Amino acid sequence: MDQSIIVTVDIVLFTLSDSRLKIVLQRREREPYAQQLALPGGYIHTDTDRDSRAAAERVLQQKTGIVSPYLEQLYTFTGGVRDPRGWSVSIVYYALVNESHLIANEDHAFTLIEADALPDLPFDHNRIATFALKRLRDKSAYTSLPVHLLPELFTLTELQQTYEQVLGTPLDKSVFRRKLPELDFLEAVPNAIRQGKHRPAQLYRLKPNLRLAVFDKTV
């Protein structure tokens, strides 16, 4: 260890807004890059953070008000040139929330940008966001991950639309519905039917305590 290394956590926070997959950005309060839009992030506090996950949860809560979303470690970005302050390590997490959590915390300032159309961001945040989008898309193809973008109760049509937005591609309805039982992550909510302009639709929710269901990937 030749010199002190800067250790931070950064968070790529995904949400669905206006039926589009978006990433939450915030204006940086301090130098470097003060006032520029960037991913929410902050230093690890070794006196209070148990580990980097706890640091990510704390930073997310302090900067966005959001508590316990789906949150997973993405990757660690490192090196001597990514931060003008010196050799740095950013342990990056990605998180998924329904937009209602952002609306409920609107005393915090957010900027939502379509995940596929980010502006130039400071540090290596474009690279980080691209990496997170790829992970989200890859993982969504064989897991229940996109369900965390939905409100608590949703129809199967809304679920399919969410998968389509995340994957960036239309899905065949019959294939999609045939795959769902394999995931076994949904439960129909008793007596919860949404009346719409089409026929009434059963409402579903994630099974209790289930964070992520995975399709069978074996050879």
Add this chain to the structure above:
Amino acid sequence: MDQSIIVTVDIVLFTLSDSRLKIVLQRREREPYAQQLALPGGYIHTDTDRDSRAAAERVLQQKTGIVSPYLEQLYTFTGGVRDPRGWSVSIVYYALVNESHLIANEDHAFTLIEADALPDLPFDHNRIATFALKRLRDKSAYTSLPVHLLPELFTLTELQQTYEQVLGTPLDKSVFRRKLPELDFLEAVPNAIRQGKHRPAQLYRLKPNLRLAVFDKTV
């Protein structure tokens, strides 16, 4: 940043030896846990390491002599209690090599332990090794990853045996051979036939510059 954080890289190095999947351990030279078997690892050198991947490659070369194996970032393990020296970050990589690379570098001291039967290791190295084994197994189920455990030239039977060792389960030969073209990562070596006690077997190798081929995982 309340106090300086210890930043290291550690490497889970897999190989196939006596037809069993093994992890390479080494005796630690220094405190803490001097003389105990542990994963190869070391501090990041901010003056010479471009990033953590370069640090992992340097540490692996210095401690095992191995140059440019298949190497991938696994996960970052962090916290205030995992290292007695203080709040620490270990950016962990996993690597796969054919056993010949270990034999060629036997001036370095290795201990090979079956991946499923590790002794008690210092720090959180048991947790790290378990995590790496799970990643290797998960990823091997839908990629060409296990090929990096083989020598340069191999038969399809050897390839299947390697998958079986990594996945920890027997595979049906006809299903396995039907899946292979999907991966499209092999090429038959012209005029390379191994004569054995059974009928002659064509030898294959990884296509040039191909590190990892992935099965289609889309819904």
